[in-house]
Every structure is written in C-alpha cells, then in structure tokens.
Amino acid sequence: MIRLSLLFLLIGLGVGCSPPPPPADVLRVGVPALPASWGDPYRAEGGPPAHTWSALFDGLTRLDEVGEVQPALAERWTSLDGKTWVFTLRDGVRFSNGAPVNASAAAATFRWLISPAGRTTIIGARMRDIAAVAAPDARTLILTLQSPDPVLPRRLTSTMIVEPEAWLRLGPAGFAKAPIGSGPFRLERFDERGRRAIMTANPQSWRAPRVAGLEVIELTDEAVRNQALISQHIDLGRVGLDELGLLEARGLSVVTPPSMQVMAIALVTEGRATPLDDVRVRQALNHAVDKGAISQMLLAGRGAPSGQPASRVTAGYDPSIAPYDYDPERSIALLKAAGYGDGFDLAIEGVIGALPADAAIYQAVASYLIAIGVRAEFRPAPYATMVSRNQTGRWDGIDAFANPLTAAPYNDLRKPLETYSCLKPKPFFCDPALTEALIASSSIMDVGQRTLALQRLSRAYHDAAASIYLAEQIDVFGHTPRVKNLVIANRVPVYELIELKNDGPRTP
Structure with missing residues (x-):
C-alpha cells in the first residue's frame, strides 16, 4: 500500500x-x-x-493564545499556601461515553499518575510532588503537594483527564487504541x-x-x-x-x-566520559555557530537568535543575556585549552519536519562545528526513537540531540529547565548546583521574586552552555x-x- x-x-x-x-x-x-x-x-x-x-481530552486548565492560564475542566481554583490547591470542576460535563467528568474521575487520574506505574511516564514524573489526592464531593478536587508550587495550575495544562473505568478496564496499552476523553x-x-x-x-x-x-x-x-x-x-x-x-x-x-521555545542542540554529559563534560568545550560549540545567519537565512528573520533557555514570551526571559558571539577563532582556542585541539567526534540525532527549517538548521550546525575541527554528523531520527531515548536515558551511539527548550505546554521556564536538570528521571545533563537553584525557585510564591530567580537561572544556564542555543522558534x-x-x-x-x-x- x-x-x-x-x-x-x-x-x-x-x-x-x-x-x-x-x-x-x-x-x-x-x-x-x-x-x-x-x-x-x-x-x-x-x-x-x-x-x-x-x-x-481536556485538562483541568489550559493556556490561551497569549500563554495565560485559563479554566478548562476546572472553572476556578485557589490556594493559600501553594501546597494545598482546591479545584472546582465544571458542572454537567461528560466523557464521550456518557460517564460524568467529576472530581472522582479527576482524582483517579492523579492517583494513577503518582502510582509506581504512573511515575514511569513523562506526565507522571512531573506529578511527583503530589502527596495526596482527595475528592470530598462531585465538584471539588484537592491536590496536596509536598512543597509549594506557585505554577501548579499552569503545569496541569498538559495533564489530561481520562475516563477512569475505561483506563482501569483496558489498561494503558488497551486504552491507547480506544481512548475516551471529554x-x-x-x-x-x-x-x-x-x-x-x-x-x-x-x-x-x-x-x-x-x-x-x-x-x-x-x-x-x-x-x-x-x-x-x-x-x-x-x-x-x-x-x-x-x-x-x-x-x-x-x-x-x-x-x-510565538512557539514559547528556543531551538537548541542538547549536549549529553551523563552516563559516559565525554569532551562535553568540560564547560569550555560546550562554550566553544556555542561560539562556533552563527545564530544570526541561521535566523536571517533559514528562518527568514522571524526567529531571533538566542543564548538562553527562555523565549521572549516566557516567564524567566532575561533581555540582558545576549546570544553567544559567532567567533570560530575563540572556539578553536577554547578547544585547545580543554585539550581537544585535534577535535573530537560528535554524533547528533534529531527529528526533522517538526519545526520550520529544522533539517537545514541542523545540517548548518554540523557544518559550523566541522569548520572548527569537531567531526560532527547530524542523523535524522523518528519521533518515537527520540521519545524512547528520553524515557530510557539510552544515548548510546550519540553525543547530542535536537531538543527544543520549550516552555509549552504551560509557558514557564521551570518546564524546560527540569528537562535539563538532575530532576529528570534519566537525565542527560545534571548540574547539582543548578538543580538546587531550580528547586528553590519553584517554591517562591511572590511573582516578582520568582521572575528574578528564573532570570538568574537563565544566566546560569547560558554560562554553563548546557546546550547549543540557536534561535527562538516560531510556529x-x-x-x-x-x-x-x-x-x-x-x-x-x-x-x-x-x-x-x-x-x-x-x-x-
């Protein structure tokens, strides 16, 4: 066929x-x-x-076209301390099979996600801070956290509520072929x-x-x-x-x-000894790539060059952080100082066709790296392969991968930084100091103070060169x-x- x-x-x-x-x-x-x-x-x-x-499907909340959180299955929510969140669900909503979408159904979703089986999933791993789930009546859902989370309603935009009887009866594999949502x-x-x-x-x-x-x-x-x-x-x-x-x-x-994401090449530093362990090498790779040329020639000037993990529409963006200068001579000097004057092999994988001009951009990155003596090769990979690598932490055969720093689906810098941290169940980049700072920022309830903390993290991730930052992407x-x-x-x-x-x- x-x-x-x-x-x-x-x-x-x-x-x-x-x-x-x-x-x-x-x-x-x-x-x-x-x-x-x-x-x-x-x-x-x-x-x-x-x-x-x-x-x-629906979540309890969702984002609107400007990235602000709005009601979905929950029509309102409140928290006094950031640890206990009370959600009031819409009345009269039903799943596609006619079963009611009530607090009991929502509670079943969260209880499964924080179970041992649920925690192995990407969404379940993000729910690890939930300590207790309660549904005292048909419209009230209470989530109690281990520590304050000022952006929980934002984070829940990606947590879909499934029909609990079908999920229990079919199991995840069976439900995947016959899903029931609202x-x-x-x-x-x-x-x-x-x-x-x-x-x-x-x-x-x-x-x-x-x-x-x-x-x-x-x-x-x-x-x-x-x-x-x-x-x-x-x-x-x-x-x-x-x-x-x-x-x-x-x-x-x-x-x-705007897509709420920065196009980037993630650098794998965990699970093996690699030249990428040295921050000078990671900075050299960033200086080797002409982000301005990529923006103008491959993104038609619509995606601004970037040097940080946040896009301009995301909380935590710091306008004072400039992209790494395009400076091949400095790249070569940094490689020599790190003991890699003769270069090294760098295998890069990534999905193509998911972002504008992504195939051309990834090939351009490989060419820029070759110009400073790094033997870079870009290999297209199926989406399912990259999902599997992220879930299992099996990076055998590759040293880096195309991995947009995306604040979607809840438009907060915490989301991409968790991916680039020790909090990820199978991390590819793990800096304990950065992870501690990320955890500390996550419990700050004051909006202004939290924004400053996230901007400091943006600067720290820029300096650490956790990835090759390229450009703010557009959809x-x-x-x-x-x-x-x-x-x-x-x-x-x-x-x-x-x-x-x-x-x-x-x-x-």
Missing part, C-alpha cells in the same frame, strides 16, 4: 489519480507526527502529539497504515465543535505538507518557511504565532480559504472554534 504522504507527493507532481475528496464538513489537519503512544496522553508532553490529544471529538479509529487519527464530533463535549469530523494526518515531510495544502487535500497544517510566498500566491493564509501554520476562526493556543489549533466555509468541494 502506498503511504499516504507519498500519495500526496505524487498528487502534487501530477502523477497518478487523486482520491475522492473527503466530506465537506470534515477538517483535515497535517502534522509532523502522530503520538507514538497513540491515545495514551501520559507518555509525551506538548509537541506534535498535542494536535491529536487536544481534540480528544474533548470536542471522539476517536473512530487510528489508521496505523495510513497514519491518520479519524474522529467524529463528540456531542457530549462542553467544547462542542462546529465541524462534523476531524482527521489528523501524519505527514513527516515539510514539503509534502506544503503540497497537501496547495492541493487542498488538507485544510490546515504546520508548514515551512521556504514556500510562504508560494502558499500565499495560491490563496492560502499563513499565521506565525508556521497554513490554511485554506475555507478555514474560518482559526486560533492557535499553546501551539495547537483551538478545534472547537474552527468553522469550514463550504463553497463547493475541495480541489481534487
């Missing part, structure tokens, strides 16, 4: 026959990747999987061969959609997604920067919301004229707001 992405490419080249157009009231979205864990929303966070999970759509089936998630409107949802169906289609190649939009075989998708002019000339619209979405009311929040479409203007069938 011809892969769907290849079929789209052939259509774009005028080869073969076009398939029949889908129903006019079905929204088709092209994404770089479907979730590796399908309908299990706890084994990844943010990124491409969120396009699927945000259609099926989102605007319910799953009909995962088409594993065609790489599609096929959904219909969920009439039980409190976020009732304005279209009858949704198909989320995996198109890993950026050029294929662009062509699929031009041929109107998808209505909406992440696109690249190279063909913006062509897309707009064909009558398509392009939006570029680029293209859509056809029939898509109306498109809003991007937390890097994904707000599906329930989208309408489809049906002036006739799609262009075949």
